[in-house]
Structures are given as structure tokens and as C-alpha cells.
Amino acid sequence: MTHVGYLVAGYGATFAVLAAYGAWIIGKKRALARELPPEERDPRWH
Amino acid sequence: MRSETGTRVLGTLAVAALAVLAVMALVVTPPDVNQQDAVRLFYIHVPLATVMYVAFGITALASVLYLLPRTRARKWDLLAGASAEIGVVFTGLTLLTGSIWGRTTWGVWWTWDARLTTTALLFVLFLGYLALRRTTGDTDARAKRNAIAALAVSIDLPIVHKSVEWWRTLHQKSSLLDEETFLHPHIHGSMYWTAMLGIGAFVLLFAWLLIHRYRLALLADRVEDQGLERAIAERRAEVLTGAR
């Protein structure tokens, strides 16, 4: 297969960045939830 | 915890779809007549660009909803911000995959073709919007400012698109044909379905990211309010006990 290096770079970077971003969001959510009193912890749409 | 299960299912679906996409895109589909295997980058580049526009569209819509007195609510400001941030991430990735693809086809990391240039401008436009969101001030004034800024940027988009397109097509009449052949590889059969799957998978991922990023924004908002209340309470206590 041609351009293997580029494909690996492209797909790899994309999935890595998105996974890291998703992990950051979840991590930050947990950190912030700890700072709030129990009744305010569960965020919903409204 | 109904909604928790809902988003969890969404997340699992997204990851599964992405896995299938990777297999289809990298292994199952055939290489392109002109580009050979470089075309496989399109299976993620096009969905990334699509989601980018969806994300910014949501930001614009949420901003309008905030500004209209009948629908004004803090949640729209938070949604606009969450969607814009995700949009910027996807824009960066669009630029990255576009650049890598350009490198395989044209041998350079950057060309000033209409699409890449517009995307680059979009990136900077919304980076500016995110920077504005991070400023301090009264919450409602900030939200109003954010909404107006988002709309000011959004109405610019068609103009940017048109002007960059004219600019590049008027200057590259000869290579336009090559550009068109490369940018629209003849897609049929498994390639078409893989492209569709790609868009679907990334949209699912976007939805999951948006829900969680919105919730994060909501929590951050509450923590900020709480911090403010605590500061006010402490001040009051100091005054009452004559500590100052």
C-alpha cells in the first residue's frame, strides 16, 4: 500500500487527538463535580 | 440515570462505527485510480470538515436563540461555547488531514487552494471567538457579547467562502482541472458507503462530545457561581465580625 506513513500519521493523529479531547472533558467534569455539593453534581440539559 | 445510559450507548455506537470505518477505509476499499492509497484520507477528512460546519452552525443557532428575548436562557450561551470549542478541534484536524493529503498528492504541506484557505480562516475566526469567551465580566453581558460575536463571524462565512473561491479559481485556470479530478475522486460502490459511514460515525462522536462538553460547561458555570457566593459570604462575615 502506498503512502503508508502518511495514512498512519493522519488516522493516528485524528483518533489520538479526539480520544485525548474526550478524556480531558470527562476528567474535567469529574474534577469539577467534586467541588460541588451533592445535589448540584448531576448536570443535565436544563 | 436514564440520560446517562443514553449517552453511554451513543458513545459506544460512535466508537464501534469509527472502528468499522477504519477497517473499511484502510483495508476493504480499493485504492483510487489517480491518487492510489492517498484517497483513504478522504474517509476521515470529509467527515471532519462536515462536522466542523455542523458544530459552527449549532454555535450560530444557539447564539440567535440567546439573543431573542423569548428564548433567552443561559444554556444557549453554554451550548454555543461547547459547540464552538469542538468545532475548533475538528477544524484543526481538518487542516491537518487536508495538509497531509496535499503532501501526498502535490508534495507540499500547504497550498493556497480555496478549501484549505477558507478552513484556515475559519480556524482563526473561531479561535478569536473562544478567546473572547474567556474574558471576565458580568455573566449576562458576557453572554450577550459572545452571541453577537458568534453571529458577526457567522455572517462573514459566506463572504469569506465566495471571495477565496473567486480568488483561487481566477488564478489557477490551468490547474483547476487537475484540482477537480483530485478533489472529487470517482466514488462508487464500497467507497461511497464507506464515505457515508464516515460521516455518520463522526456525527455520532460529535454528538457524544457535545453532550459531555455542554455538561462540563454547565458544571463550570455552577462552580463559578458557587465561588462567587462563597466570596460574597466571606466578605459579609468579615464585615460583620469587624475583622477589617
Next chain:
Amino acid sequence: MWHDAAVMAGKDLRIELRSRVATNQVAPFALLVLVLFAFALDPDRGVLARAAAGLFWVAVLFCALLAIQRAFAVEATDGARDNLRLSGLDPAAIFLGKAGAIAAELGVLEVLLGAGVVVLYNRALHGPALLVVTCVLATIGLAAAGTLYGALAAGLRVRETLLPLLLLPVVAPVLLAATRASEAALGGSPGDGWPWVRLLGVFAVIYVAFGVVAFGPLLEESS
């Protein structure tokens, strides 16, 4: 509303005339930019002459940033902002007035820069009709978008760094279109330039309209 806008514009322009910041600082800065371009690009190999239109408009953009920062710095002092809001002037009039004053300043600077380009870059002016229309429409667009963003960034501590980041990408199409139209005029083929002028017109109309509508909500409750 138009009368109030004229009053507003008059006030801003009078402040400028009295303080002479535009004449003492912005105008020299404009010429300085032209000179710096000559240092950066080789004057002997004709690069300067060829790039003259683009360099002109980049210089105009830099001057616009200064003019806008200035226009809103004036308001931010001594609670002038609250006076503005309490004066009962229609926000749309305030917007049109401020934008009008900025446009007038930019117009003068453009004449100056035009003379600079002719003299320093050895470029003769052709196609005056196209050039004038281009300048007028581009300036209106820049002033409108600039006033809007100036107001958005006004009063913020990070104003100086935020305004360029916010404004310059938004007015990129103006730079694009104005340069192409100017090049067409200078190069003797004005027919190529008029489509770009249409784009400048669309930009100007959209941002003037948006500014008029958005200034009301923007001014209320701004801290």
C-alpha cells in the same frame, strides 16, 4: 437618527482634531509601514511596484486597528461610557456616528497612503473611478466591522491583543477584494475589478446593517 449620528461623528472627529493623535501618530505610522515594506521587499527588482496594491491595503488595515482602538479608548475614560448610554441617543445612531468618524479618518489616511505609494513605490494611478469606489466601499466595510468589534472588545483588559485577533480575520475578504480591484485598476484592466467591488458592497451592507441592529443589545448592561 441620522442627525444624532452626525452629532456623534462630529464629536468624535472634533476630539481627534483637538488631540491630533491621528495627525501626529497614526499618519506617520502609516508612512512608516510603507517604508518598512520597502526594507522587507527588494525595491530594485520591482517586487514593491508589483505588490503595491496589496501593501497599500495591509497598511490601511493596520491604521484601522489603531483608529478603532483610539475611538473606543476615548469612551472608556472617566465613565464616558455611562454618559453615552444615559444620553438617550439611539444606539444605532451611536454606531453610525462612530463608524462614520472612523471611516472619515481612514479616508484621509488612504489619500495619504495613496500618495505614498505613488511616490515611494513608483506606481502611477490608473482607473480612478474604480479606485475611488473601491476605497469608499472597503472603508465603509472596515469602519462598520471595526466599530462592531471595537465595541465588543471595549472595556476589556485584553482589548489591545484581542481586537486584532477578532477583527483581522473577519475583514480578510475586504483585503482580498480591495487588493484585487485595486490591482485591476492600476494594471489597466478595470473590467476585472468590478466584480470584486460588488463583493465589497455586499460586505459593507451586511456589516452596517448588523452593526445597526446589534449595537442596541451590545450597549445595554455592558460593564
